[in-house]
Amino acid sequence: MRQGWQLTPRVWDGLARYFIVGGGVTLILAVLAILLFIMKEALPLAGGADVSPAESRFPGIQNALAAGIDEYQEIGFVAGSEEIVFYRLSDGSVVDRAVQPSLSQGARVAVATYDPRTRLLVTGSTDGRVAVTRVDFTVRWQETGRVIVPRLRAHAVALLDSLQQPLQQVVGDRDEDGAIGLATVTASGELVYAYIDEEGDVTTLERLESTLAERHPTRLTLSLAAELLAVGTDDGTLYFWSLVDAESPQLEDHVNAAESRIGALQFLLGDQSLIVGSDGGQVSVWFRVRYVRVENRTAESVEVDGVEIGPNASHVFLDRDYGRRFANRPAIRVQTAGRPWTRVRSFDIHTNAVTGIAVSPRGKGFASFSAGGRLGLHNSTSGRSLNILETEIEGVQSFVFAPRADALAGLDADGGLHVWHVDNPHPETGAQVLFGKVWYEGYSRPEYVWQSTGGTEEFEPKLSLVPLFVGTLKGTLYAMVFSIPLSILGALYLSQLATPGLRSIIKPTVELMAAVPSVVVGFLAALWLAPLLENNLAPILGAVLLLPVGLGAAIGTWMLLPITWRQTARPGSELLFMLPFLVAAILVGVSLGRPLEAGLFGGDIRQWLYDTLAIRYDQRNSIIVGIALGFAVIPIIFSICEDAMSSVPPSLTSAAFALGASRWQTALHVILPAASPGIFAAVMLGLGRAIGETMIVLMATGNTPILDLSPFNGMRTMSAAIAVEIPEAPHGGTLYRVLFLTGTLLFLFTFLINTGADVVSRRLRKRYAQF
């Protein structure tokens, strides 16, 4: 035999050692890496936005007025007074030139605006005409790859100034049917509105400036499809005309928005918020906030948030959900009193006049540019300025986003085109958004809201984690309130007060309970228990209230029994003895429920709750969740508690009995303290399970993310939000990352709770280890 054969067992042993140690260590490291990996997915949320100038500045043309770039950032254009020039952004070469369309002989373009969302270029000429042209970039696939071909498409021309003087300002938009709304400021400072119908005829031509008094319009902006016209003036006043009825503009509101001349004005995506930039360097966000008139038609006076409203009087409030709060009292009427434009937040990064505002075509972001060359990138929802860049350009006359919001284009005073790359993956988050109150569009005050997705692109995601925290805590709280007494006292009874025979049956049974899949519990809670409780609230309430009475009756009867009988009874026989009393109590309670409901609560306890206390009873509410989640948690607490109580050394209990202590005295004064580390650990582990449980809360709650601790309505927990929303969240998007942040927090919560349980119970165990 060769020597190698004799070495084999040792080689084998060494190999096994390396394999097992290596495998074990890697595995454990890998397991720990889970936390890091989940964190890593959430980490990009913390990264900021980046704005960097593209390499070259493109040669300008004389009298440049407006500029834009295409979706792929390949081609940019500059609209001058006579022609439109298209550049290749990579090398600055001219791709195409076109004469400004629809110009009459001898006239030039005096003013132009370009909106990248609609791709409409609106030009005002020196002879008082307005032209609407669409700048299309068509993508073709050729052998050399993608080719982008710019095309111009003239939509309409209209004479807006009968004096044929150069126009000062012009805006316009075209709706789906081809009707166009236009607004312009003429050479003499008149504000003129025009409506061109689908056939191309000017049907309305109206001067609006009569209401402006002495003020001069400096900036105009139109909402999409020209439904709202906002006008900024030289003293900082904003005017709003509603163009919903396109043929007769209505002055809707005016408000003093800034101390100085308004130099830039844009509607944010969705047209609910208006960004105002002034010569004083202020940038502010405005939207309409609802006020309500609360009208008291009852005979006595009513107090509403500290304000006394007498009979038949009324008072105007900032809306705080009064409509819902008084929905149960028809005599108190809540009506919209008005929706004035209100300053919601401002961005104070500029010291010089704001000359340009570019609105992101994706989300609620925008960029501002002020004289002196400061460029700011902002997000309206989060109220953050994501990046501030000092450029060498004195000011911009045209400032727009690229269609994918990944670049900015600006025209300097000499007509040069500047492009900045924007890398802004998660603009709508931030600590303030995730954990603080945010004033969202359409809300009357800052609030904690979770509403991550909406129907349209223009939806403002509301990503406050606070409602999810509250929901998680609420569900956990109700579950613990339900399960702790049941499981600890039950375990105490089983381990100390019942016969050992009972224990060997019940212990495995309760352990089986731990194996019941949570989806089963959730299903039964949602589709069996919830409707049962909803339809039989009073009988069930009656039964629950009568159960202690039944228990009392059982004890009383027991006491009346001859003492010899009682002494011969084995511990644990109480259970059988009390059973008929409890059943009787339940039956009586159930049968008393309906008559009591009719007598005390006017026949319907849920209606009564709503009418008198304005509490809405949801079918899937916290009571259901408490019971269902309790069902899942009880076996954990019960089993660990029971183990801890059973492992208290018999010497202790024997000593207590020898001193004449009763069963209960021993249990309370000896067992409970000695088993307290185990009980503590059990409760903590149960808590950890309740916090992370998903299916039960997903099914048994209504999944509404509300901030309300009422037991009669539901909640949305962190785990349920993850389960519901992650399959819909695009990989790498903001929602995806926010949900991973939620998961990380969930992980950390349970990690802390479990570690805390471990450490504390170890310490307590040491203290009691002396016995």
Add this chain to the structure above:
Amino acid sequence: MRSSSAQMEIETPTAGGHGSGERRRLVAVSGRRAPLAGFWRQGLPAVWSSGFMLLCVLAMLAGMLVLTLVRGLGHFWPSAMLQIETTSGAFLGPVRDTDVGRDASEAASERLQLKIGNRDLYGLDFRWFDSAAIQSRSHPQDAVTVEREEFGNFHGYLREVRVGERVVAGDAAWQALDAEINAARELRHRGLELDGQYEKTRKPLSKLEQKLESAQRQARARDDEASARIPELRGAIATEKERLAPVLQEIAAQRDGLVAERLARDALFEAADGTTKQIQLDEIVRAYRPNSMSAPAKVGLYVARLWEFIFHEPRESNTEGGIFPALFGTVLMVLLMTIAVVPLGIVAALYLHEYAREGPVLRAVRLAVNNLAGVPSIVFGMFGLAFFVYGIGGFIDRTFYAEALPAPTFGTGGILWASLTLALLTLPVVVVATEEGLASVPSANREGALALGATKWQTLWNVVLPQAVPGILTGVILAISRAAGEVAPLMLTGVVKLAPSLPLDGVFPFAHLERKFMHLGFHIYDVSMQSPNVEAAKPMVYSTTLLLLLLVVALNTVAIVVRNRMRQRYRGAAI
């Protein structure tokens, strides 16, 4: 010394510094001579209350089991059909539920819920009726329940059976119905076989067409070689078409004949309110008259429906038929998980128990493993999604399936990723149980082996591991039971409500682990929460719940028994 300290503790149970107060209280309690002294001393209300708490826990468990058993098993029993005449017409169906509601005048009155069926006629399957509004009740002997492929059950009376020109009416129709249903379903089956044959015959042609399609796709991405292949492929397709045409035409003609023959068989039913309804016989799963069935016939039907439930495909968006794909998916997923988790768990446990040295590192690692057991399952799901699906799956797609992108192959949820995720989730269970098993092996055995000159690995492999098998087995069973009931992580890693094909089939490579799958637990969630007709779906969900519960309870019972045996042996060895 020991006993005296124990005595001290009894008197100072809070183990703090307020012993004297407690002592006074104890003395006061025992010193009182009131007649009820025993009552308070024995703490009767407290003892009974804690007993009551235990009863509550047991009642919850028992209630849940009884509820699922009754509802889950009752669903298959052919229940008697009640015909009622009301002011709003006549209805026929089994009574589903009764309760006390409020009628129009707010007075309490009894109501009953009928499963009226006939969704295509009435729009809804279940309806509540006030007892007061019911004018007459009867149990007609000839009331028929027709289980259909679509629109749920039909409840009514058989009027005639038509086979081509031959029309059978009256009682003879009922005699003929079963045979004709079988014939129609046989025809349908043969039609499906012909479809298969057609596909098989056409396969060379389909392959060529696929090639053409992929060449066209490549040509779009400017692949000159592929563009050159296109005309050649077109020519091959034309010749192949010509060659196969006569065979295909013949199969198609046969199939059309079968379809005509099948469609010629239908039956005319009349609902309780007199509406008639023509039903194609091949659309009927089965028809029976519950009111005139004998007990053995009912049992037979019960077994048939139970069989259908377990071994057939679902119908009507999972609310009827069987749950076989879900059962299959669950079992396969759990098997894959077991294959992944067992070696990992054993290696980790061997390391922790046999190789690692006691110290702060080992304590930290143990804490981490214990903690892992407490991490919410949804977090594992997120990890699975980010790491397996998007990470590894995305990598596989970019490397091996680049031509199929952007449609993902492995970069989307699938049974493989779901099983691996659950393997991680159940790892602590296996590790802890295996460690317990290793600890139960007496150190004498180990030392004996080592003393005989065995290496550590030989000792482990030949002495320790065989004795630790029950522990490992317990861990595996508990892991399986946990995995079988877990749903939340699957929702992120590959479970679907309706999978078009099983992850195992006869098409190469037979195991399609990238496929999405169905799962019992998710089936419960989906059908009960997201089906449009929850009321009609409930019986199915109860049955599925029962099946899942039985599975999990059986697994756990086995685990508990194995563990108890092991502990007994351990106790014996320790002495």
